[in-house]
Structures are given as structure tokens and as C-alpha cells.
Amino acid sequence: MFAKRSSKFAVLATASVAVAALTLGALPAQAFNPRSEAGVTATTIKLGITTPLTGSAAPGYSKVPAAMQAYFNYVNDNGGVYGRKIQLTVKDDGYIPTTAVANAKSMSNGVLAYVANLGTANNNAIAKSPVVGLAANRIPSIFINTGYSGFADRTKFPTMYPIFPSYIMEAKIMGQYIKENFAGKKLGLIYQDDDFGSDALAGFKTAGVKFDVAIPYASGSQSAAAGAGWVGKLKAAGAEVVVMFGVTSATGAALGASAVLGYKAQWILGSVGGDATTLKALGVPAAVLTGSIGASFLPGTTDTKDEYIKQFQDVNAKYNAGASFDNNVLVAMNSAMLTVEALRAAGKNLTRDSLMAAIEKKGATFASAAFSPILYSPTSHVGYSGYWFGKYDPSGAMLPDGGTYSLYTTDSGAGAVVKATIKRPAMPAKGLPNNS
Amino acid sequence: MLKSKPIRFLLLILVAGVLFLLGNVLPDYRVYEGATASIYVIAIASIILLTGYSGQISLGHGALMAIGGYAAVLSRKYWHTSGVISLIIAVLAAALFGVILGYAAARLRGPYLAGTTLALAVGLPSLANQFHFLGGEQGLNFDIGAPPKFLGSNFSTTKWYFWICSIAALIIFWLVQNLLHSRYGRQWKAMRSAPVSAALAGINIARSKVLAFIISSGVAGLAGALLVMTLNLVTPSEFPLSLSFAIVTGAVLAGIARLPGAVVGALIIVAIPDLADQIATKIGGAERISANLPGFITSLLLILTILFAPNGAKIGKLVSHGSTRT
Numbered sequence: 001m002f003a004k005r006s007s008k009f010a011v012l013a014t015a016s017v018a019v020a021a022l023t024l025g026a027l028p029a030q031a032f033n034p035r036s037e038a039g040v041t042a043t044t045i046k047l048g049i050t051t052p053l054t055g056s057a058a059p060g061y062s063k064v065p066a067a068m069q070a071y072f073n074y075v076n077d078n079g080g081v082y083g084r085k086i087q088l089t090v091k092d093d094g095y096i097p098t099t100a101v102a103n104a105k106s107m108s109n110g111v112l113a114y115v116a117n118l119g120t121a122n123n124n125a126i127a128k129s130p131v132v133g134l135a136a137n138r139i140p141s142i143f144i145n146t147g148y149s150g151f152a153d154r155t156k157f158p159t160m161y162p163i164f165p166s167y168i169m170e171a172k173i174m175g176q177y178i179k180e181n182f183a184g185k186k187l188g189l190i191y192q193d194d195d196f197g198s199d200a201l202a203g204f205k206t207a208g209v210k211f212d213v214a215i216p217y218a219s220g221s222q223s224a225a226a227g228a229g230w231v232g233k234l235k236a237a238g239a240e241v242v243v244m245f246g247v248t249s250a251t252g253a254a255l256g257a258s259a260v261l262g263y264k265a266q267w268i269l270g271s272v273g274g275d276a277t278t279l280k281a282l283g284v285p286a287a288v289l290t291g292s293i294g295a296s297f298l299p300g301t302t303d304t305k306d307e308y309i310k311q312f313q314d315v316n317a318k319y320n321a322g323a324s325f326d327n328n329v330l331v332a333m334n335s336a337m338l339t340v341e342a343l344r345a346a347g348k349n350l351t352r353d354s355l356m357a358a359i360e361k362k363g364a365t366f367a368s369a370a371f372s373p374i375l376y377s378p379t380s381h382v383g384y385s386g387y388w389f390g391k392y393d394p395s396g397a398m399l400p401d402g403g404t405y406s407l408y409t410t411d412s413g414a415g416a417v418v419k420a421t422i423k424r425p426a427m428p429a430k431g432l433p434n435n436s
Numbered sequence: 437m438l439k440s441k442p443i444r445f446l447l448l449i450l451v452a453g454v455l456f457l458l459g460n461v462l463p464d465y466r467v468y469e470g471a472t473a474s475i476y477v478i479a480i481a482s483i484i485l486l487t488g489y490s491g492q493i494s495l496g497h498g499a500l501m502a503i504g505g506y507a508a509v510l511s512r513k514y515w516h517t518s519g520v521i522s523l524i525i526a527v528l529a530a531a532l533f534g535v536i537l538g539y540a541a542a543r544l545r546g547p548y549l550a551g552t553t554l555a556l557a558v559g560l561p562s563l564a565n566q567f568h569f570l571g572g573e574q575g576l577n578f579d580i581g582a583p584p585k586f587l588g589s590n591f592s593t594t595k596w597y598f599w600i601c602s603i604a605a606l607i608i609f610w611l612v613q614n615l616l617h618s619r620y621g622r623q624w625k626a627m628r629s630a631p632v633s634a635a636l637a638g639i640n641i642a643r644s645k646v647l648a649f650i651i652s653s654g655v656a657g658l659a660g661a662l663l664v665m666t667l668n669l670v671t672p673s674e675f676p677l678s679l680s681f682a683i684v685t686g687a688v689l690a691g692i693a694r695l696p697g698a699v700v701g702a703l704i705i706v707a708i709p710d711l712a713d714q715i716a717t718k719i720g721g722a723e724r725i726s727a728n729l730p731g732f733i734t735s736l737l738l739i740l741t742i743l744f745a746p747n748g749a750k751i752g753k754l755v756s757h758g759s760t761r762t
Contacts, residue, residue, distance in 0.1 A: 053727035055678075062727070092727035098674045101667055102472065102709075105594075106465050121573050121673050128577060128669050130593040131468050193565045194573025218562040219573055219673060 037351045039112030045081060045343060045350065048089040048107035050126075051118040051145070055094035056222065060248045060278030060328045061118055064145065065090040067332035068116060070319035071312075072340075078432050081343045084350075088115070095219075097125035104132045108139060113355060116335050118145035120196050121219070127157050135159055140356050142342060143335040143383070147272070148195050149412040152381045161359055163335060163383035165297055165372065167199035167245075168206070168412040170271060173387045174243060174295060175207025176408060176417040182266070188239030189214040190230050190254055192246045200245045200270070206414060213237035217250060227253030231263050245270040252282030259288045267292040271387065276396030277326035286394055294398045295387045297370045299405070301330050302397035308334075308369035311431035334369045341366040341433040367425040367433070371407050385409045386420055444613070448606055455602045459595050467598045468666075469706050474601035475662045476702030478608050480686045481695060482655035485612055487684075488693035489621060490648035491628030492541055496553030497656045498680035499560035500537075504530040504657025505664035505674070506570060509578040519580035523604070523661050530657020531650050538649030542642040557680040561672035575671030578664050597666045604662060608655055613695055615651070624648055685734060689741050708733050 039046035053062045065088065072086040080086065089111060091103035100122035104114065117123050123144050127134050134141060135158050142161045144151060149166035151157050165173075178187065187209065191197035193216035204211070215230050231254065234242055242265045244251050251273030258265070267288075273279075274294040280286065299306040304313065312333045316325045323329060343350065345358035345366075363376030372386035386409035390398040400406065409420040428434050459467055479501060486492050507529030508522040517525060537556070541549055564570040583596035615621055623644050626634040635641050664670040686705045690697030712729035719725070 054731070094676075094678070096673055096676055096678070097669070097671055098663065098667060098679075102468070105468050109463075109465070121575070121671055124574055125667055125669050125671065125674075128667075130579075130668055131464075131597065131666065133593075192573075196573075198572075216565075218565045221562060 037112070038109050040084070040350050043084055044087055045084045046087045046089060046111045047113055047115045047339070048091070048104075048111035049114065049116050049118075050091045050093045050100045050103035050107075050122065051116070052095040053090075053092035055096070056249055057095035057119070057247055059252070059282060060275050060326070061145070063323060063326070063328045064116060064118065064332040066323060067316065067320055067329040068336040068339075070323075071315055071333045071336035073319045074315045075340050075432060078430070081340060082348050082350075086340070086343070093119075093122060095119055095122065097122050101125050101129045101132060104129070104134075108132055108137065112350065112352060113140035113142055114144075115142050115339050116145050116332065117141055120146045120148040120194065123148070123151060123160070124195075127151075127160060138352050138356075140352055140359075142355070142359065143338055145331075145335075146196075147199070149199050150195065152383075152412070154379070154381050157381070159356060161356075161363075161376070161381055161383070163338065163374075164271075165384045165386060166382070166412045167196055167270075167272075168203040169385060169410050170295060170387060171200040171203025171245070172207045172410045173408040173417050174268065174270070175204050175209040177293075177295075177389050178209055178241065178243075178268070179207070182241045185240045185266075186238050187211045187213075188234045188237060188242040188265070190234075190242065190244050190246055190250070191216055192250065193218050196272070197245065207417070211243075213239055217246065219247075222246070222250035222253045224253055224256060227255075227257030228261065230254055231257040231261050234265065235261070235263050239265055241266045241268065243268045243270070244273060246273050248273040248275055248278045249282065252279050252284050255279060255284040255288050255292075256282065259285045269294045271295050271297070274398075275327040276392055276398065277324050278328065280396055286396065289392045289396060290394045292392050293389055294392060295389055296327070296398060297372045297384050297387055298327070298330055298334060299369060299371070300390060300398045300400070301325055301327055302395070306369070307427045308431070311427060312369070315431065330369070337431065337433065338366055338368055341435050344433055344435050347436070362435070365425070366435070367428055369424075369427075371405055371422045371424055372409060372420075373423070382412070385411065441614075444610070448610055452603070452606055455606075456599075459598050459602075464592060464594050467592075468594045469710075471594070471598040471601040471662075471666055473702045473706045474598070474605040475659050475666070476683070476686060476705055477605040477698045478662065479656055479659035479683045480690075480698040480701045481608055481612050482652040482659065483683050483687040484692060484695050484698055485616070485624075485655065486648055486652035487687065488691075488695075489616060489628060490624040490645060490652075491631075492645060492648060493546065493550045494541075494553040494652070495550050495680055495684060496556035496560075497652075497683050498675045498677065499553075499556040500530050500533065500653045500656035501660030501663060501679065502561045502564075502672070502675040503533050503653075504660030505670045506564070506576075507657065508661035509576045509664060509670045510569075512578060512580075513576060519600075519665070522578075522580070523658060523665075526657045526661030527654040528657075530660070531654030533657075534650040534653025535646065537653065538646035541649050542645045554677075554680075557675075557677050561675040564672040571670070573671060573673065575669050575674075577668060578670055579668050580665055600665070601662050604658060608658065609695070609698070612655065616695060620644070620647065685738055689737055691745075704737070705734075 049065050052058045069088045076085040093100040093103050104126045123146055126132055140159050143163040147164040147167040149168045151160050151162045189211040191200050215233055244254050299309050303309050313325050342359050345362045346354040360378045364374050370384050372384040375382040375385055386407045388405045388407050390400045392398050407420045407422050408417050410417040504526035508526040511517045511525040512522045565572050583591045623639050627644050682705055686701030689704055690700035709730045716725045
């Protein structure tokens with residue numbers, strides 16, 4: 001019996017090894033490029049993105065890769081970048097850091113750079129993972145989809161280039177707006193209980209805004225039931241103005257619950273969770289959203305008088321398989337345009353280092369739809385720095401207060417919030433970058 | 437038994453040799469996947485021990501992995517323990533939690549136990565957001581250091597992690613294998629198949645259940661610590677509910693009552709996203725397809741397994757030994 005057991009164990013061990021070898025061998029060979037530069041050939045430029053396409057954070061954000069690819073396809077059809085076509089490798093991480101790191105690792109030798117990776121925790125995990133070696137291998141991670149202020153620290157994250165104004169900036173600017181418009185009102189705040197939220201708390205503190213009730217929620221815990229709990233607390237505290245500083249699914253849960261429970265307050269939605277199309281898809285009634293205040297650094301998605309919006313809508317209609325044009329699509333196409341400008345600025349001899357050098361030297365001059373200036377320089381990895389405020393109309397469009405865009409800018413430190421003049425570079429002809 | 441032990445040991449050495457060779461010839465990313473698969477082998481082994489042998493259901497082993505992960509990180513951060521000691525502390529901390537959980541589990545059965553452990557998986561990791569010393573959502577760093585110098589300057593961190601994880605998996609495999617063939621393993625099988633008869637035969641059912649939970653928790657804790665090691669970071673979002681489900685799925689796919697199935701289950705879980713990517717690329721699908729394909733393939737495999745091979749897929753049967761009756 002024991003001998004039989006041993007022989008079976010022998011079969012087991014051999015078969016296990018065989019399965020391991022076969023499975024690993026049968027899997028596709030890594031797109032390993034032994035050349036000095038990964039992701040670049042004479043005819044192609046490969047970029048990679050890891051982002052949630054499934055899971056709790058997916059609503060809205062899952063539209064980002066397709067919108068970026070749509071813009072890249074538009075550029076590719078018009079000659080590409082110095083003749084090279086851009087290919088975007090897309091990986092779903094479900095908003096889970098472990099998966100994001102595995103995705104980044106799988107792409108690390110095959111792409112020139114990561115572009116628009118989403119989420120504070122995921123970007124942090126990728127940056128700190130020794131198996132990815134973001135800094136050690138000089139892999140650029142450009143125009144990341146998070147406003148966590150820490151990523152602009154060039155010493156800690158030398159190859160990361162955030163583009164959004166930081167959450168500290170957003171909270172400071174929002175604080176100034178609240179002081180100007182809602183002085184003396186009872187204030188409420190819902191925020192994500194992580195670095196996203198701690199940045200917000202720091203910004204509001206610097207702005208000198210104190211909330212009568214502040215409700216943290218753990219990332220991933222947002223649900224209709226949780227939303228009802230938040231609204232119950234807001235109601236009990238008598239909050240008249242509520243800032244929702246969370247992801248879209250959490251914003252949807254809060255607004256949905258306020259509709260069900262008949263809670264009326266002036267909502268102010270942070271830029272991260274304020275996409276009207278996604279909120280409506282999550283079941284938020286238009287009546288609740290109408291009149292809510294939102295913040296953005298880009299023009300309103302329905303502002304067809306704006307040349308960038310008009311061009312991006314056109315690209316979206318032709319290249320994005322009928323996707324509705326919302327803020328996620330706009331942000332994605334704007335980042336895609338910046339990417340093309342960065343690739344062009346890096347020149348024909350494209351390398352990871354030349355790409356990063358180009359962003360640092362010329363990034364401040366890149367044309368983009370944002371009203372805010374870009375602050376990249378050899379000593380700064382800070383992207384945009386400003387917001388404007390508007391109100392949602394019954395169609396879900398966000399229109400500027402008073403009909404004209406009024407921009408506030410600031411920094412992530414103790415600097416003042418100032419009303420700034422909008423000086424935006426003109427859009428390159430047909431939305432096709434021609435910089436060098 | 438005495439005759440078979442040296443042979444098993446030699447076979448493990450042989451497997452270690454093959455893994456060593458694989459680590460040298462495969463591309464870096466495949467080696468990283470190998471480390472992940474090894475972690476899954478350990479986690480799935482903990483489920484097989486608990487569910488397949490002692491008959492207790494747990495849908496919350498992701499939470500036990502989180503305990504192991506945080507214990508390893510905290511011990512290194514505050515007590516400056518070495519990598520090995522941190523891993524041992526992870527095992528002990530999770531096992532200690534297993535004592536508490538085991539006593540609760542001994543009073544619960546079937547869906548009630550599944551529900552309790554499920555709640556644990558949902559709630560426990562997010563506790564880290566409530567206590568500052570646990571680092572919140574951004575987590576805490578966990579760096580066990582660079583590979584030893586004698587391995588050479590070209591020895592990558594990925595390979596170093598692969599070595600640690602695969603050696604840990606082999607050791608756990610060896611220990612659990614021997615445990616399942618010991619008096620305790622036989623008691624668990626008896627308890628699972630016929631609890632009344634087992635009790636009449638003198639087996640202390642409650643004590644056996646608690647013991648199974650303690651050992652299973654300790655093993656899961658090790659898997660959690662290794663997962664944290666490969667990321668250099670511990671955060672609550674590394675231990676989502678889907679992780680707990682993935683481990684149970686892996687165990688069911690290759691035969692819940694067969695320890696060797698852990699290897700097959702782990703490889704399937706690690707390979708599915710790649711497989712889905714290939715299929716999506718071939719059929720020219722958008723990312724919407726490739727994103728949902730892994731879940732679809734896993735669900736399909738799970739349904740097919742339960743319909744046609746409830747004791748595990750054929751490969752599991754081929755390589756299994758001992759009783760597989762459930």
C-alpha cells in the first residue's frame with residue numbers, strides 16, 4: 001500500500017512539474033525587446049495602461065482606455081508620430097494593487113511607458129514594487145489618473161508625471177469657493193478614508209474650512225446601504241452644504257440615497273466623482289443632480305463652442321464605437337493628446353529617457369483642453385493647478401457659474417488661492433499635435 | 437510509510453531542481469507568475485486541509501492572509517525582524533487568530549460557517565483604514581532586502597522572490613502532505629465523512645475542528661506574508677473578497693480533497709488572465725471582452741467541474757492518491 005502510495009506520489013510530482021512546465025511554456029512569450037529601448041520599433045510605439053475595467057471602481061473609468069485608443073487611432077490614421085503608429089496595451093486590474101503590479105510587470109519590457117494608470121493605491125503599489133522597478137528601470141508612468149499630491153515628489157517618484165491638479169489643490173480651491181458662497185451655512189463632508197481623502201482634509205484645513213460633520217468611507221465599501229448611512233448622519237447634523245469628495249460609485253451612492261430619503265442639501269461634487277453620465281447610469285435621478293455644483297479643470301463636455309470639445313466629440317463619434325461623450329472620455333482624450341505631444345517632443349530617436357526629458361523641458365508648452373496652465377519643468381512634476389466651478393443643468397451638463405469660466409489656481413502647499421486669467425494654447429489644427 | 441518518506445523527499449528535491457531550472461530559463465515576468473502561483477499553492481493547500489479534509493467551509497481565507505501579511509510587516513517595522521522570522525510571525529499570528537475562529541467554527545456548520553467567514557473577508561482588511569499604525573489605504577512598506585550577494589549581481593529580485601515562494605510552497609506541501617497522512621489527517625477525514633461515527637470512535641470532534649482551523653489559518657497567513665513580500669507593500673485592497681473566492685475556486689477546480697490539486701488549481705488561476713488576453717486578442721475583442729473573459733472562463737470551468745468532475749478535474753485524479761470520497 002505504501003509502495004503504491006509512493007508510486008502515485010511520483011506520478012503526482014512528475015505530472016505537477018509537467019503541468020507547470022507545459023503551462024508556463026505554452027503561455028505567450030513576453031514581448032521582450034532585447035534592444036536598448038522597449039516598446040519602440042521603426043513603425044510602432046507601444047504604451048500600456050492598467051486600470052479598472054471590472055469591479056466596484058469600474059463605472060465610468062472603464063471608458064478611459066477605449067477613448068485613449070480612439071484618439072491614438074485618429075492620430076495613427078493621420079500619419080502617427082513621425083510615422084510610428086501608437087498601440088495601447090490595456091490591462092484590467094479591478095482596482096486591486098496586486099493585480100495592478102502583475103499587469104505592470106507583464107508590460108514592463110514591452111512598452112515604452114505606462115500612460116494614465118488609474119488609482120492612488122495602485123499607482124503607489126506599482127511605484128514601490130521592486131519586481132516592476134519603475135524608478136530603477138527608468139520606466140515612465142505618464143499622465144497618471146490620480147490627483148494624490150505625493151506623486152509629484154520627484155525624489156520619491158522620479159519617473160511619474162501626474163497631470164491632474166492635486167487633491168490638496170482641489171480642496172483648497174473648493175474651500176475658497178465655499179467661503180465666498182456659503183459662509184455661515186452648516187457644512188458636511190464625505191471623503192474616502194485613504195490618501196485621496198487625507199489630501200482633501202489637508203486642503204480644506206489650509207483653506208480654513210471647518211465641517212460640522214465629516215464622514216469617512218473605506219474604499220470599496222460604497223453601496224446603496226452605505227449611502228443611506230451617510231445621508232442619515234448628514235440629516236441628523238443638519239448639513240445644508242455637503243462636499244462629496246469620493247469616487248464616482250460613492251458619489252452615486254450618496255446622491256441616490258439623498259433622493260430616496262428626501263434629503264435636500266446643496267451638493268458640491270469633487271472632480272473625481274462628478275461625471276454626470278456615469279452618475280445617471282448608476283441610477284442618480286436628474287432632479288438630485290440638477291443644481292449640484294461641480295469642479296473641473298477641463299471645459300464642460302457639452303460646450304461645443306470650445307474647439308477642443310468639438311474636436312474630441314468628432315473623434316469620439318468616428319473612432320469610439322458610439323460611446324457617449326462624458327467627462328471620462330474627455331479626460332482620456334485630453335491625456336492621449338498630451339501623450340502624443342510628449343512623444344513628438346521626445347523626437348525621432350524615441351527613448352524612455354528622451355520622453356521624460358521632453359515632458360520636463362517642454363511639457364509646460366503642450367496644448368491641451370484644460371484651462372489651467374501646466375507646471376512641468378526640470379524641477380517640477382506638477383501638472384495642472386487650477387479648477388473652475390459650475391452647476392449641473394437638467395441634462396447633466398455642467399455649465400460655468402455666471403456663464404463664463406472663472407479659474408482658481410493654487411499649489412499643494414500653503415500658497416494662496418487666486419483667481420487666474422485663462423491663457424490656453426490654441427488647439428493644433430484638427431487636434432493633431434505638430435510640436436517638436 | 438518509512439519507506440515512502442525518503443522517496444517523497446527525493447521527489448521534492450527533484451521538483452525543486454526543475455523549478456530552479458525554470459527560474460533560470462523563463463522570462464522575468466513568467467518567473468513572477470511562478471512566484472504568484474507558489475503563493476496560491478500555499479493558500480489553496482490551506483483550503484484543501486480545512487474544507488477537503490476536515491469538512492469546514494471558509495470563504496474568508498483572504499482575511500487570514502491579511503492577518504499574516506500585516507503581522508509580517510509590523511514585526512519587521514517595529515521589531516526589525518529578519519525576513520524568515522517575519523514569515524514565521526505571520527504564520528503564528530494567523531494561527532492565533534485561527535484559534536479564535538476555530539472555536540467559533542466548532543459551533544457553526546455549513547452555510548452559517550460560510551457566512552461568518554465571508555463577513556470576515558469583507559470586514560477585516562478594511563479595518564486597516566481605521567488604525568493609523570496600519571498605514572491606511574496607502575499601506576506600509578515591506579522590504580526584505582536585496583538577494584544575497586553570493587547569488588551574483590545579475591540575480592534579479594523577481595527570481596529571489598520566486599525562490600522564496602517556491603521553497604515555502606514545497607515545504608508547506610511536504611508538511612501538509614505528511615500531516616494529512618498522520619493520525620490527525622485520518623481523524624479529519626473520518627470527521628468529515630461520518631461525524632457521528634467518528635465521535636463514537638473516540639475522536640474529539642470540536643478539538644479536531646479547532647486544530648484544523650489553526651493549522652489552515654497559519655498556512656494562509658504564510659501565503660499572505662509572501663504576497664505582501666512580492667509587492668513590498670501591505671494595503672487592505674490587496675485582500676479583496678475576490679481573493680478569498682479565487683482560493684476556494686482553485687481548490688474546487690482541481691479537487692477539494694486532493695492536496696496535489698493545489699498545484700493545478702494555482703496554475704489555472706494564474707494562467708487564466710493570460711489565456712483570456714490571448715483569446716481576446718485573437719478574436720479582436722475590445723478590452724470589455726478581455727476584462728470579463730477571466731471571470732467567464734473561471735465560472736465556466738467551475739460549473740463544468742462541478743457537473744462532470746465534482747471531485748476535481750481528471751488531472752487531479754491522475755496525480756492524486758488516497759481516498760477522494762466525499
